[in-house]
Amino acid sequence: MEEFIKNWETAGGEILTTIPKGWYVIEGKFGIIESGAVWVEEYNKEMFLSEKLAIKMPKKFVNNMEEAMELIENSGIFISGPSKTADVESFLVYGAHGPFKCGIYFI
Amino acid sequence: MKHYKLAIKFYKEKGPRHDKNLWNIRQKRDKAIKEIDKWEQLRTKASEIKEYVIEHLEELIEEFTKNAKKQGIEVYYAKTKQEHNEIILKLLKEKKAKKVVKSKSMLTEECDLNEFLKENKIEVIDTDLGERIVQLRGEKPSHIVLPAIHTTKEEVAKILNETNSDPTYLTHKMRKLLREEFLTSKAAITGANFLIADKGFAVVCTNEGNADLGVTLNKLHIISVGIDKLLPSIKDLGIFLRMLARNATGQKITTYTTIFGKPTNQKRVIILVDNGRIKRKKSEFKETLKCIRCSACLTTCPVFRRSGGHAYRYIIPGPIGSLLAPLVDKEEYKDLPFACTLCGSCEMVCPVKIPFSKQLINMRKYVTKNKIMKIAEKSIHSDKTFKLFSLILRLTPKPLLQKAFKEWSKYKKLPNIPQKRFISL
Numbered sequence: 001m002e003e004f005i006k007n008w009e010t011a012g013g014e015i016l017t018t019i020p021k022g023w024y025v026i027e028g029k030f031g032i033i034e035s036g037a038v039w040v041e042e043y044n045k046e047m048f049l050s051e052k053l054a055i056k057m058p059k060k061f062v063n064n065m066e067e068a069m070e071l072i073e074n075s076g077i078f079i080s081g082p083s084k085t086a087d088v089e090s091f092l093v094y095g096a097h098g099p100f101k102c103g104i105y106f107i
Numbered sequence: 108m109k110h111y112k113l114a115i116k117f118y119k120e121k122g123p124r125h126d127k128n129l130w131n132i133r134q135k136r137d138k139a140i141k142e143i144d145k146w147e148q149l150r151t152k153a154s155e156i157k158e159y160v161i162e163h164l165e166e167l168i169e170e171f172t173k174n175a176k177k178q179g180i181e182v183y184y185a186k187t188k189q190e191h192n193e194i195i196l197k198l199l200k201e202k203k204a205k206k207v208v209k210s211k212s213m214l215t216e217e218c219d220l221n222e223f224l225k226e227n228k229i230e231v232i233d234t235d236l237g238e239r240i241v242q243l244r245g246e247k248p249s250h251i252v253l254p255a256i257h258t259t260k261e262e263v264a265k266i267l268n269e270t271n272s273d274p275t276y277l278t279h280k281m282r283k284l285l286r287e288e289f290l291t292s293k294a295a296i297t298g299a300n301f302l303i304a305d306k307g308f309a310v311v312c313t314n315e316g317n318a319d320l321g322v323t324l325n326k327l328h329i330i331s332v333g334i335d336k337l338l339p340s341i342k343d344l345g346i347f348l349r350m351l352a353r354n355a356t357g358q359k360i361t362t363y364t365t366i367f368g369k370p371t372n373q374k375r376v377i378i379l380v381d382n383g384r385i386k387r388k389k390s391e392f393k394e395t396l397k398c399i400r401c402s403a404c405l406t407t408c409p410v411f412r413r414s415g416g417h418a419y420r421y422i423i424p425g426p427i428g429s430l431l432a433p434l435v436d437k438e439e440y441k442d443l444p445f446a447c448t449l450c451g452s453c454e455m456v457c458p459v460k461i462p463f464s465k466q467l468i469n470m471r472k473y474v475t476k477n478k479i480m481k482i483a484e485k486s487i488h489s490d491k492t493f494k495l496f497s498l499i500l501r502l503t504p505k506p507l508l509q510k511a512f513k514e515w516s517k518y519k520k521l522p523n524i525p526q527k528r529f530i531s532l
Binding site: 007010011032034035036037043044045047048049064065066067068069070072074075076077078079080081082083084085086087088089090091093095096097098099 | 128131132142143234235236237240253254255256258259260263274275277278279282285286289308314315316317319320323324341342344345346348349356358359360361362363364365366367368369371
């Protein structure tokens with residue numbers, strides 16, 4: 001779990017202890033330690049239009065993407081931190097098109 | 108204008124900074140792959156999967172089509188880029204779509220889709236920030252993952268009529284402008300990084316979320332994708348997702364990796380594009396079909412880093428572009444396989460082990476029509492004729508030789524002419 005959190009934070013993600021007001025909440029299924037990503041089966045416009053996104057998820061993890069594939073049956077999305085880009089002179093900026101902030105709230 | 112002339116021009120203006128930015132990314136990539144203890148085994152697996160895909164391409168197309176249809180996805184097969192563009196036009200007309208948002212897709216660039224739709228009075232908005240920058244500048248991407256890597260923040264400020272050139276400010280300004288376009292579009296076009304034959308899924312990787320925003324806001328989602336993006340099964344996808352972002356930008360994974368299957372409340376269409384790929388499968392350059400467009404070969408290439416992508420003039424530049432472009436137009440791009448020092452760096456970083464050095468040498472042969480060069484190449488491989496050549500060159504006065512090889516001797520001293528072949532020393 002520690003390594004997952006480290007990798008998630010490297011991707012610009014946060015760990016939430018409460019869900020602050022105004023954050024759009026979705027449900028995550030499990031985390032991928034090596035990638036610092038969360039598997040999410042919801043898929044709607046609010047997830048990308050909102051400025052702050054909270055992912056509620058259980059403390060369930062797989063080691064890497066190869067293990068993750070065993071658990072995937074239908075469509076969905078891996079999310080790793082907030083939307084980002086480095087297209088203006090290689091300078092990393094959060095909030096390219098999607099959320100500026102993205103946090104995990106463990107249940 | 109040929110590669111070296113454009114390269115000299117670019118290097119004088121922007122070369123050192125471009126080189127430094129790309130080298131930073133290469134270093135990040137090296138760090139990221141070291142975090143995976145069995146990287147070389149992953150490369151071997153990835154390479155084997157891709158070899159399997161090339162050998163079974165036709166069957167996999169069939170399997171994918173069947174499974175994607177089961178998911179409720181409409182599937183088209185386009186033999187040529189014209190066919191691809193016509194299918195898209197038909198779909199957009201059915202939806203009466205006058206504006207379409209597009210996320211980055213090298214395939215639609217390969218098909219000149221933007222120009223085609225513009226002629227048909229449909230507005231295409233590129234939504235990847237880098238690609239939007241080059242679209243507003245009236246250019247093409249100079250790098251397949253970092254489309255605007257050749258531009259400065261001042262240049263970006265200029266196209267937005269801004270005096271503030273702070274990257275965060277400019278990025279958020281672009282976000283605001285593009286948000287308007289997203290909300291008024293009628294269809295979304297994306298590419299795909301992978302197609303999963305056993306499930307009928309298409310997989311799209313982005314950092315910005317532009318593909319997802321376009322897809323979730325529109326009733327029509329068109330995926331344009333080359334048939335070389337097929338993978339046999341979802342198990343294989345895991346291997347490639349471990350590698351792609353690490354090898355491309357040094358990230359552990361892209362921010363968003365979307366697996367598209369059954370559509371909800373929208374129409375999803377996949378256009379499988381051949382455009383010369385089946386023909387390439389039967390050629391000596393079939394191994395180029397293994398490419399997953401990670402861009403690591405561009406980023407590491409000492410020539411690319413100094414020349415910039417536009418010097419290659421083809422939509423896919425760098426080492427992989429030097430193999431693909433001459434297959435599209437042999438005469439126009441015959442200089443590209445020579446824009447290379449054969450250092451082999453591309454081959455070292457390639458996640459699917461494309462044998463670049465061998466292929467680039469073969470491509471040099473492929474583009475060399477000149478009979479004299481061919482005879483020269485043949486004779487230089489025989490000891491006797493080599494000796495004769497050597498004698499003639501050694502007897503020629505140096506200034507005359509320098510004149511004959513003036514492009515070469517502009518930057519380097521002419522070497523002493525050896526008397527024996529390297530191999531016979």
